Amino acid sequence: MTDQFLLNQVAIITGAARGIGFEIASQLAQAGARVAVLDVHEAEAKTAAQLLCDGGYEAIGLGADVRYKDQVLAAIQVVIDQWKRIDVLINNAGICPVTPFPDISEAEWDLVLGVNLKGAFLCSQAVAPFMRRQQYGRIVNIASSAGQMGGLAVGLHYSSSKAGTLGLTKSLARILAPEIQVNAVAPGTTETSLIENWDQGAVANIIKQIPLKRLGQPSDVAGAVLFMVSPQAAFITGQTLSVNGGLLML
Numbered sequence: 380m381t382d383q384f385l386l387n388q389v390a391i392i393t394g395a396a397r398g399i400g401f402e403i404a405s406q407l408a409q410a411g412a413r414v415a416v417l418d419v420h421e422a423e424a425k426t427a428a429q430l431l432c433d434g435g436y437e438a439i440g441l442g443a444d445v446r447y448k449d450q451v452l453a454a455i456q457v458v459i460d461q462w463k464r465i466d467v468l469i470n471n472a473g474i475c476p477v478t479p480f481p482d483i484s485e486a487e488w489d490l491v492l493g494v495n496l497k498g499a500f501l502c503s504q505a506v507a508p509f510m511r512r513q514q515y516g517r518i519v520n521i522a523s524s525a526g527q528m529g530g531l532a533v534g535l536h537y538s539s540s541k542a543g544t545l546g547l548t549k550s551l552a553r554i555l556a557p558e559i560q561v562n563a564v565a566p567g568t569t570e571t572s573l574i575e576n577w578d579q580g581a582v583a584n585i586i587k588q589i590p591l592k593r594l595g596q597p598s599d600v601a602g603a604v605l606f607m608v609s610p611q612a613a614f615i616t617g618q619t620l621s622v623n624g625g626l627l628m629l
């Protein structure tokens with residue numbers, strides 16, 4: 380998909396300073412969108428946005444921790460002040476500790492659920508009124524195969540948060556229809572800094588189980604997101620598109 384089907388649209392991508400989120404921001408920008416790169420690391424978000432601007436795209440970098448409603452609302456307001464609309468929200472911000480079940484503290488459970496699940500809820504709640512007013516909006520939640528099948532190398536708080544993401548996606552899809560479509564993209568293990576500290580033996584074991592015999596790349600995930608916000612996905616809502624090399628076949 381190379382045409383500018385997102386021309387005049389505004390997209391917010393959370394957790395977009397690096398990794399999958401940055402690749403999504405790049406692909407949406409290439410499709411013509413003005414993109415807001417939102418991240419808890421404000422300086423990195425601004426650097427990432429500058430990279431896109433240097434490439435000739437329209438982008439702004441915003442600092443916000445998606446766990447906090449006031450920070451989310453403030454960031455959304457900057458986007459509205461600048462571009463007057465919001466067409467696309469990609470809930471991508473996420474953290475993935477690999478802490479074994481007996482060692483997960485209450486605070487770590489709250490942190491993971493806070494970023495991965497509450498963050499997507501808060502951002503969706505914040506953009507929905509603008510999308511409703513425009514009679515158009517697309518929300519894509521980045522889930523995970525860990526939420527579909529149980530995690531292979533990740534903490535169960537992570538898997539639980541991503542299973543919650545799937546429930547959030549379906550409920551939002553019903554509540555926000557027909558103006559707003561809400562879908563999920565569920566990546567399998569993808570090569571980003573999120574997995575850089577994983578045990579290499581565990582990663583090799585995962586690759587052995589993947590029919591396509593490799594890890595995902597951020598561009599694999601971004602391509603699926605691009606489809607979900609394209610005109611081709613006009614009759615799709617409440618669905619999950621798995622991008623996992625065949626590890627899980629539903």
Ligand SMILES: NC(=O)c1ccc[n+]([C@@H]2O[C@H](COP(=O)([O-])OP(=O)(O)OC[C@H]3O[C@@H](n4cnc5c(N)ncnc54)[C@H](O)[C@@H]3O)[C@@H](O)[C@H]2O)c1
Nearest residue numbers: 394398399418419444445471472473523566568569571573
């Ligand atoms: N990499 C994988 O194997 C994999 C697999 C399945 C799903 N995912 C999901 O894809 C998404 C992106 O992951 P990634 O691999 O690019 O990870 P990453 O660690 O490279 O990037 C995550 C980004 O989210 C930001 N972030 C973290 N906490 C935040 C907060 N509270 N508020 C705002 N931003 C915050 C980080 O600063 C970072 O820029 C996550 O939701 C992750 O769970 C990743």
